[in-house]
Amino acid sequence: MPPVVRLLAKRLGTSLIVLVGVSMLIFTIARVIPGDPARIALGPNATAEQVEALRERLHLDEALPIQYGYFLRDLSRGDLGISLYTNRPVTADIAQFLPATLELIVVAGLMMILIGLPLGVIAARYRGSWADHAVRIFTLLGVSAPSFVWAVILMLIFAFYLPLFPIAGRIADSYAIASVTGFLTIDTLIAGNLAAFGNAAWHIVLPAFALSLSGIGQAARLTRSNMVETYDKPFIEMARSYGFPERRIARRFAFRPSLIPSLTIIGLDFAAMLGNAFLVEAVFAWPGLSRYGVAVILRKDLNAIVGTVLIISAMFLLVNIIVDLLIAFINPRIRYSQRAS
Amino acid sequence: MNRISKSLAAALLAATTLGAAPALAETVLRLDEVPVGELDPGKATDYADSILMFNIYDTLVIPAQGGPGYVPHLAESYEADGNDFVFKLRQDVKFQSGNPLTAEDVVFSFERIKALGQGLSFLFKNVDGAEKVDDTTVRFKLSQPYSPFVASLVRLPIVDKKLVMENLGEGDGEMKDWGQAFLSANGAGTGAYKVVSHNPQEETVMAKNADYFLGVADAAPDTVRFRYGLEAATVRTLIAQGEHDISSQWLPPEVLKSLAADGAQMLKETGGGAFYIKMNTTKPPLDDVNCRLALASAYDYASGLKMVAVTDDVAQGSPATGGVPVGMYGAKPASAAMNRDLEAAKQHLAACKYKPEDFNLEISWIGEVPIEERFALLMQANFTELGIKSEIRKLPWALFTEQVTKPENTPNISQIFANAVTGDPDTLLYPMYHSSAAGTWQSPEYLKDEAVDAALEKGRAETSDEGRQAAYTALNDRLMEIAPSIYAYDRQSIFAASNRVKVPALSDPAKAFGLDGFGFTFRLMEMTGE
Numbered sequence: 118m119p120p121v122v123r124l125l126a127k128r129l130g131t132s133l134i135v136l137v138g139v140s141m142l143i144f145t146i147a148r149v150i151p152g153d154p155a156r157i158a159l160g161p162n163a164t165a166e167q168v169e170a171l172r173e174r175l176h177l178d179e180a181l182p183i184q185y186g187y188f189l190r191d192l193s194r195g196d197l198g199i200s201l202y203t204n205r206p207v208t209a210d211i212a213q214f215l216p217a218t219l220e221l222i223v224v225a226g227l228m229m230i231l232i233g234l235p236l237g238v239i240a241a242r243y244r245g246s247w248a249d250h251a252v253r254i255f256t257l258l259g260v261s262a263p264s265f266v267w268a269v270i271l272m273l274i275f276a277f278y279l280p281l282f283p284i285a286g287r288i289a290d291s292y293a294i295a296s297v298t299g300f301l302t303i304d305t306l307i308a309g310n311l312a313a314f315g316n317a318a319w320h321i322v323l324p325a326f327a328l329s330l331s332g333i334g335q336a337a338r339l340t341r342s343n344m345v346e347t348y349d350k351p352f353i354e355m356a357r358s359y360g361f362p363e364r365r366i367a368r369r370f371a372f373r374p375s376l377i378p379s380l381t382i383i384g385l386d387f388a389a390m391l392g393n394a395f396l397v398e399a400v401f402a403w404p405g406l407s408r409y410g411v412a413v414i415l416r417k418d419l420n421a422i423v424g425t426v427l428i429i430s431a432m433f434l435l436v437n438i439i440v441d442l443l444i445a446f447i448n449p450r451i452r453y454s455q456r457a458s
Numbered sequence: 459m460n461r462i463s464k465s466l467a468a469a470l471l472a473a474t475t476l477g478a479a480p481a482l483a484e485t486v487l488r489l490d491e492v493p494v495g496e497l498d499p500g501k502a503t504d505y506a507d508s509i510l511m512f513n514i515y516d517t518l519v520i521p522a523q524g525g526p527g528y529v530p531h532l533a534e535s536y537e538a539d540g541n542d543f544v545f546k547l548r549q550d551v552k553f554q555s556g557n558p559l560t561a562e563d564v565v566f567s568f569e570r571i572k573a574l575g576q577g578l579s580f581l582f583k584n585v586d587g588a589e590k591v592d593d594t595t596v597r598f599k600l601s602q603p604y605s606p607f608v609a610s611l612v613r614l615p616i617v618d619k620k621l622v623m624e625n626l627g628e629g630d631g632e633m634k635d636w637g638q639a640f641l642s643a644n645g646a647g648t649g650a651y652k653v654v655s656h657n658p659q660e661e662t663v664m665a666k667n668a669d670y671f672l673g674v675a676d677a678a679p680d681t682v683r684f685r686y687g688l689e690a691a692t693v694r695t696l697i698a699q700g701e702h703d704i705s706s707q708w709l710p711p712e713v714l715k716s717l718a719a720d721g722a723q724m725l726k727e728t729g730g731g732a733f734y735i736k737m738n739t740t741k742p743p744l745d746d747v748n749c750r751l752a753l754a755s756a757y758d759y760a761s762g763l764k765m766v767a768v769t770d771d772v773a774q775g776s777p778a779t780g781g782v783p784v785g786m787y788g789a790k791p792a793s794a795a796m797n798r799d800l801e802a803a804k805q806h807l808a809a810c811k812y813k814p815e816d817f818n819l820e821i822s823w824i825g826e827v828p829i830e831e832r833f834a835l836l837m838q839a840n841f842t843e844l845g846i847k848s849e850i851r852k853l854p855w856a857l858f859t860e861q862v863t864k865p866e867n868t869p870n871i872s873q874i875f876a877n878a879v880t881g882d883p884d885t886l887l888y889p890m891y892h893s894s895a896a897g898t899w900q901s902p903e904y905l906k907d908e909a910v911d912a913a914l915e916k917g918r919a920e921t922s923d924e925g926r927q928a929a930y931t932a933l934n935d936r937l938m939e940i941a942p943s944i945y946a947y948d949r950q951s952i953f954a955a956s957n958r959v960k961v962p963a964l965s966d967p968a969k970a971f972g973l974d975g976f977g978f979t980f981r982l983m984e985m986t987g988e
């Protein structure tokens with residue numbers, strides 16, 4: 118079996134076990150935290166009979182293992198139940214809200230890679246210069262404040278005082294774009310509406326930047342420190358002695374070995390953004406899964422909590438598998454270790 | 459500049475240019491609410507649901523504008539016949555689908571709300587059934603005299619039976635899901651606004667119904683975008699930038715204050731409810747009426763009101779005059795405001811069988827309502843002046859609603875905002891003070907008082923305005939005597955609004971409605987074009 122396939126199989130197997138564990142854990146936690154979900158769902162004016170009827174309908178009057186059995190039975194049919202928050206199937210909610218979050222974090226992830234890595238390379242290559250200091254201050258600011266603080270600051274500066282970017286939402290009200298993929302930037306292109314595409318792209322810049330700032334900082338700082346360390350290695354000295362240009366040394370000999378830890382961090386940050394995006398989504402009124410997840414937790418919407426956590430966990434595992442494969446692709450030693458094992 | 463840089467710059471420039479929204483010819487009203495709006499009128503309970511319901515659907519009666527009472531709306535007329543009520547329907551009403559309104563639709567709507575058993579269906583507990591007399595006449599059969607019934611009808615939106623039956627979803631029996639799946643995403647009413655789209659996490663978009671039976675003025679908004687879950691900072695920025703028209707009532711006072719300073723209008727809605735500080739009458743020391751009266755006299759009403767002030771002239775509350783909010787049957791006049799009287803408090807405390815040094819009051823506040831913490835601190839300071847010790851406890855709403863189901867678990871003092879869901883005092887006062895209703899979030903007092911029960915029952919049975927006025931006056935007097943609650947202030951909801959919209963029902967008391975949320979009837983609003 119090729120080593121990469123073996124690695125993939127191993128990771129998929131582990132991920133499945135993790136997912137089952139997560140489902141049991143979240144299923145139990147969601148049911149033991151204080152508060153009656155039926156009472157919360159029906160609102161303050163519901164009568165005791167109405168609450169009791171809903172408890173029965175949700176099987177909340179039965180033992181926890183039996184409830185979990187119902188959950189597994191429904192899950193095997195692709196049914197995550199009805200959300201008490203939106204009164205729709207949880208699968209429909211996830212299908213509607215997940216693409217918005219994915220679109221946001223994909224752009225934020227791209228920003229992390231396209232801004233964070235080059236900044237780290239520049240800082241390492243021009244170590245001790247004003248460029249290095251500027252990058253270090255910028256990245257320190259990025260990692261030292263949470264993304265929602267940046268969200269509010271960026272909104273105030275670039276949407277309020279300098280109204281360059283839109284304040285909220287995914288697209289201007291005047292555009293009606295049919296949802297095909299749920300990714301507005303893609304759907305606008307499918308619709309052949311370039312103006313709408315520009316508008317959607319313009320809407321995503323601020324929230325994605327706010328969300329990515331911490332990741333940009335981490336990626337840049339990690340890349341810089343790894344590259345600085347690599348620059349002190351003998352093979353760099355040898356490359357210099359052979360007369361390779363500095364640009365080539367930086368790109369080929371110093372950057373590539375330094376990429377692996379940065380890639381791991383970017384991968385983890387990318388997956389973590391699925392859960393962490395909620396405050397940025399709240400500030401920019403971005404109708405995504407993170408915001409939905411927080412809303413359903415506050416309302417103790419059991420089905421939706423379990424569904425959302427499972428999806429976020431699955432995405433987390435998926436991103437980790439992709440990162441592992443990428444690292445194996447970049448680093449031959451990992452591939453060989455799989456073959457040896 | 460190399461080729462890549464040039465291309466990138468060109469693309470960015472194009473995106474900026476293309477990003478500008480095209481000019482709009484139609485008038486658009488944008489407003490927001492915190493929770494997601496429930497479109498299914500059979501499940502509507504909270505403020506967002508009510509706004510949707512009042513615009514997409516109509517009811518047999520609506521609250522009278524500028525005064526108390528109810529006037530026929532989809533009904534042409536109605537009359538009481540013993541315990542029954544008979545309604546004659548208008549014949550010029552069509553649903554948004556084009557189907558005509560008939561008595562069958564009214565019967566279907568009633569049966570549906572009873573069958574679902576959700577939302578405010580409990581309002582119709584005393585109604586045994588509805589029957590079609592002929593195509594334009596409906597009879598509601600009540601099991602006992604119940605004068606708030608007519609008021610309850612503002613919570614019975616009439617749905618298009620034919621359309622719903624064509625769109626039944628999966629379910630058991632002949633009626634399957636009673637159209638729940640369909641009505642959670644679509645409208646089926648006669649209302650002045652149609653549902654264009656509904657995204658439960660983002661917004662509901664509605665458009666003017668040109669065929670509305672009462673007509674809709676040209677100045678009313680063509681499109682309404684009803685947004686959900688916006689952050690206070692976002693709403694503040696959107697209104698300041700002219701991208702939002704009316705805020706929800708849940709903005710913090712300081713945000714409202716800054717918007718008022720920027721020139722935003724402050725719209726007001728009054729009369730529907732009040733802020734009550736509830737005392738558990740089953741546990742020492744508040745099982746002694748003198749201790750309760752001592753606390754009610756020691757509470758600083760004026761400072762409480764200052765805490766919810768937005769500007770010098772506008773506050774999220776007005777002085778309470780008793781257990782019944784000003785404007786309802788039995789309320790005292792606005793001039794009879796409650797005031798602090800420390801001397802009276804000391805006298806009451808002296809008459810109480812418990813001594814201050816022997817007890818420690820538990821003052822709770824709901825974790826989701828931060829302003830209540832300030833009120834808890836105010837009470838603690840006020841009661842300390844009488845030598846009463848207290849501890850403050852934060853309770854999440856979910857835990858609070860569970861705790862109040864048992865009197866021994868219910869805190870000495872709880873704080874709630876309550877309102878009359880139909881505008882009738884019965885829906886506010888009966889669930890709070892009738893002995894049969896004890897043990898809910900509305901009734902943590904566990905009050906058992908025969909005079910209160912008798913007055914509440916009389917309020918339900920009396921059919922004349924004078925009779926009901928007398929019943930609720932007696933109730934209010936009794937509530938003042940036995941002080942199961944501290945009547946902190948009458949609630950006044952404040953909404954910040956841009957100057958692009960005029961909302962007479964929320965700015966002119968002569969055009970106001972005595973029902974929470976009804977002031978958001980979009981057809982009565984005017985877009986100014988500013």
